[in-house]
Amino acid sequence: MTGYPPTVMGMLEHWEHIYATQDPTRVGWYEPGAETSTRLVLDAVAAGARSVIDVGGGASSLVDHLLEAGVDHVAVLDIAEAGIDVARQRLGQRAADVEWIVSDVTSLEDVGRFDVWHDRAVFHFLLEPDERRRYVRLSERTVPPGGVAVMATFASDGPERCSGLPVRRYGPEELANECGPGWQLSGSQGHAHVTPRGAEQRYLYCTFERVPGARLA
Numbered sequence: 001m002t003g004y005p006p007t008v009m010g011m012l013e014h015w016e017h018i019y020a021t022q023d024p025t026r027v028g029w030y031e032p033g034a035e036t037s038t039r040l041v042l043d044a045v046a047a048g049a050r051s052v053i054d055v056g057g058g059a060s061s062l063v064d065h066l067l068e069a070g071v072d073h074v075a076v077l078d079i080a081e082a083g084i085d086v087a088r089q090r091l092g093q094r095a096a097d098v099e100w101i102v103s104d105v106t107s108l109e110d111v112g113r114f115d116v117w118h119d120r121a122v123f124h125f126l127l128e129p130d131e132r133r134r135y136v137r138l139s140e141r142t143v144p145p146g147g148v149a150v151m152a153t154f155a156s157d158g159p160e161r162c163s164g165l166p167v168r169r170y171g172p173e174e175l176a177n178e179c180g181p182g183w184q185l186s187g188s189q190g191h192a193h194v195t196p197r198g199a200e201q202r203y204l205y206c207t208f209e210r211v212p213g214a215r216l217a
Contacts, residue, residue, distance in 0.1 A: 018163060019059075019082035034062040036191050036205055037120050037150065042069055044148040049115035051075075053142065055105055056122035058083030059090075067094055075099035077111065106134045114142055117149040121203075123178075124153035124167040132178055140182045145212035149183060151175065155190055155204040175206050183208040 031037075041052060041062065051073035054062050058078040066074045074097070078084050081102045088095040101111060105122060117139050126132045139149060154162070154169045161167060170178070172188040179185075191203040 019080055019086070031060075031193060034060055034065065034120075036189075036203075037062050037118060037152065038065045040150045040205065040207055041066070041116055041118050044116045044150070045069060045071055049148060051114045052116040052118060053077060053111060053114040055117060055119040057087070057118075059086035060120070061087075061090075062118065062120075063087055063098055064091065064094075067091070067097055073099070073114070075101055075111065075114065077101040077103065077105060077108075079104045105138065106131045108138055109141075111138065111142055113144060115144070115147045117143050117147070117151075119150070120152040121154075121162070123151055123175075124169065125162070125165060127166065127168060136178065136180055136182070139179075140210070143210045145210050147210040149179070149208040149210070150205065151179075151208070152191070152203050152205045155202040158202040158204075170204055172204065172206055175204065176208070179208060182211055184211050 037060075042065070045052070045066075050071065052066055052071055053075040054060065054066075055077050056079075057063060057076035058080060060076075063074055063076050076084060076087060076098055079102070084100050084102060088100070091098070099112075106126065123132070123135065126135060143149060153175060154167055156169050156171045156174075158169050159167070160169070172185060176183070176185040185206060186209050187207040189205050191205055193201045193203050195201060
């Protein structure tokens with residue numbers, strides 16, 4: 001699989017194939033402690049957030065840290081059930097405390113309401129403007145005014161491809177423009193992710209606040 005899947009089914013097949021053929025601890029995006037994501041999301045929890053949805057969370061260990069922190073409502077959304085199964089098996093009985101959503105984020109109309117929207121490395125795969133619009137509209141419907149979004153994409157000097165797929169790279173202003181007036185950029189930072197094979201990938205982390213009074217899309 002070297003090209004960009006043109007349909008939701010194509011994308012689903014791509015990621016299911018990745019999980020079926022590769023060790024989830026050896027894929028390029030694997031990050032054992034999810035340290036930056038965990039810190040930024042738990043900052044929002046410390047400020048009063050009680051619910052978090054991890055978009056594209058799959059096998060990520062962020063969910064483990066959120067459960068340990070006592071977050072009231074934790075959800076993980078991923079297009080590939082095989083990725084979610086990795087997390088379920090790792091969590092064991094604690095998996096029952098998580099809402100698992102198997103779907104493509106750009107095809108959903110509603111996922112409920114959450115104080116924090118977290119996305120590490122989904123948005124940069126959305127090459128089509130309409131995909132990005134649907135993603136942003138769902139985030140606006142999901143997070144109430146005063147809520148938070150933590151988003152990580154490849155930075156402007158990051159890789160041009162990931163897992164055989166092309167990506168869009170972002171600077172803070174570019175990402176803020178994509179997120180639109182419903183989200184206000186409150187902070188950004190670079191992050192150097194080292195893959196299991198030792199390659200460095202430059203990420204951009206941005207934190208947004210949901211603008212009070214902004215019209216829902």
